[in-house]
Amino acid sequence: MKSHGSLYNPKRLLDNFSEKMEKAKGKEPDDKFFDDAFFKDHLKVAFALGIDTHNPASMSVQEEYRHFLVEMINRVEHEHDCKTAIEKSLAETIALSHIRIIMLTKRFTDCAVSDPFLSKEATDYYNLLGKEIDRAHRQLNNAILTLKQVKTPHTALNVTAKTAFIAQNQQFNNGDSCEINDRQ
Numbered sequence: 001m002k003s004h005g006s007l008y009n010p011k012r013l014l015d016n017f018s019e020k021m022e023k024a025k026g027k028e029p030d031d032k033f034f035d036d037a038f039f040k041d042h043l044k045v046a047f048a049l050g051i052d053t054h055n056p057a058s059m060s061v062q063e064e065y066r067h068f069l070v071e072m073i074n075r076v077e078h079e080h081d082c083k084t085a086i087e088k089s090l091a092e093t094i095a096l097s098h099i100r101i102i103m104l105t106k107r108f109t110d111c112a113v114s115d116p117f118l119s120k121e122a123t124d125y126y127n128l129l130g131k132e133i134d135r136a137h138r139q140l141n142n143a144i145l146t147l148k149q150v151k152t153p154h155t156a157l158n159v160t161a162k163t164a165f166i167a168q169n170q171q172f173n174n175g176d177s178c179e180i181n182d183r184q
Helices: 010-024 037-048 063-079 085-114 122-153
Strands: 170-174 179-180
Touching: 010 037, 063 085, 085 122
Parallel strands: none
Antiparallel strands: 170 179
């Protein structure tokens, strides 16, 4: 019996698909080589590389928002120089939360325009939408704060005196750029 590690090994999946792609060179798009199994394998590869392709995240929103979602994820990753899986997943969470806010706000507005009269059901629905919008805002803010915290350099502080004064204007040298944190 195979373990889950070898059964769902993305490297093996990528190697197998690479072999299929080598065989596909020079074949016409209407060739029988490109059957449903080929495209299912392609989808598996796209999902296996999901942290880079954002395919799983894009499948979780309506089709009209998918390109916007991937573009937003890419911009957040670029803006915050996301390299690790945690940073990239936080970028996805930020973009997904933003899209949820847009979708829920649109739904709220559409309902208000189409049904200007307030019934008990409409009021309950507006209440539910309001709570979901608030939840999406909290999720967005928490993801942004978490990403910023992950990207902030850690400072080690050893105090051996009985009295210590910590200055307000501290300079952090993090690689190429220098920032001065100035509290006003």
